[in-house]
Amino acid sequence: MTAAKEKIGFVGTGLMGHGMAKNIVEKGYPLTVTAHRNRAPVEDLVARGATEAASLADLARGSSIVFLCLTGSPEVAAAVAALKPGLARGTVVVDCSTSDPTVTLRLAAELAEIGVDFADAPLSRTPKEAWEGTLDCMVGATPEIFARIQPVIATWAAKIVHIGGIGDGHKMKLLNNFLSLGYAALYSEALALSRKVGIPVAEFDKVIRGGRMDCGFYQTFMGYALEGNREAHRFTIGNAYKDMRYVEAMANAATMATPMASAVKNSFALAMATGGSGPADFVPHLSDFVARANGVG
Template sequence: MTQTTEKTGFIGVGLMGHGMARNIVEKGYPLTVIAHRNRAPVDDLVTRGATEAKSMQEMASSCSVIFLCLTGSPEVAAAVAALKPNLKQGSVIVDCSTSDPTVTERLAAELADIGVDFADAPLSRTPKEAWEGTLDCMVGATEAVFARIEPVISTWAGKIVHIGGVGDGHRMKLLNNFISLGYAAIYSEALAMSQKVGIPIAEFDKVIRGGRMDCGFYQTFMGYALEGNRESHKFTINNAYKDIRYVESMANAATVATPMTSAIKNAFAHAVNTGGNGPEDYLPHLADYVAKANGIN
């Protein structure tokens, strides 16, 4: 058990946040959580030793380090605005969401004015690794803030990289998701072509699995395409579409030509606009929408 005087808070105990928060409290950190739409994770965390805050004001006034794991920058900005009046000088907000780096920098500047630090610490991997405490994490923060938050992050992350200053964690996360969402788009199109030319998915997989084109992302993606496991990679198509739009925005600001980014974005836009916008439409299900566009059931 960790011995600490740091009082942690967690906002956003959803697919990823539930496991992360569970590791924080079970590894010795005092933890305060707050409910949103789904009470089940909060109730579970309370049984493990967490305290439930009844309001954002209570969360702000009772915690020294508060983690956010939310859908995107609009939700992060709203949470910070709700917390801000009651935050204690010297506290830290850590945004683990996939967010727009320009918003990250703006929030950091606003909080600095009241003596509160801000860090971006987005994640890679899946809810399975969140539960196991083996996520990857890329952190944007000053050296002093990183040294302070790293022990808490290490309760739920197996690989932690201090990328640079505030905003750099989110920039790296967008680069990471550009690659992973590109994989998803390529796999989906390859599976559609495989079906069209008469190569069964099982035979396709025999060639790729264990070869140079194999990777962890391929394996979770194929958990659905090959085995029918709808929860093999629980990251929604809606969130993927949001992330690739953030990638495109970052590239536009840096004056980078983005033919690949635009192609990936269009694959997800098509899926979202043809039914893939529900809370249980996950990344591997993109293959279904690409297949339908090609006349395949």
């Protein structure tokens, strides 16, 4: 089947998925979506030309490639189970979630038994880049499946790296998130200590911004810490905590000590345990939880 004839199903039109799906349909691919908790993104996508399916099985029946953009492995496994009755041989399921690589490999094996291919294509950056079609994507797939799905991924990603085989995309995504969430934990502790010793956030930022320690993640993080923009980086503390648990699980399976990863995970566990589990509690807000734990008002 040529890329031009692919029919795309998209499951998970949340913060990231809405923009991704918008780019797929606007760049010429037939798109089928289904609603879950929030109908607004689905109604927007239908207005742009997408079709709404009544169920995941119906979505699968009308799709040659199905993208999943969900919270984590439990949700992905549940979605795959619901899709299965409608999946035809030759369909490709692409998991763009940040998932546990061991679950990825298990699902791929289960789908292979019914002639369905699987790829993992997790992404990096924020909902802003999802809307603009400039996300980063790291793909785990066979060369043949990568060649088939790459043109569709290119509708919403500007940087696409074929990491290796099935599961390798999710492994790389966990490494990527370990680094970014490690930055968040470092920034939060440094900002709390800065305030504790009498250096205002604005003065802290004057030294770091534009220097060797500056980076894109620092700038979005400081969009909240310095400017008060609560939506500067719309990735929840709950998802960050989940991702760091997956990092630890991957390291445990590899028999590797992870003092740094465990410390980062515990920073987010602290926030989760002290009220940071809401849908509007985003990663830059970690700085508040660390500050309060250290008596910084």
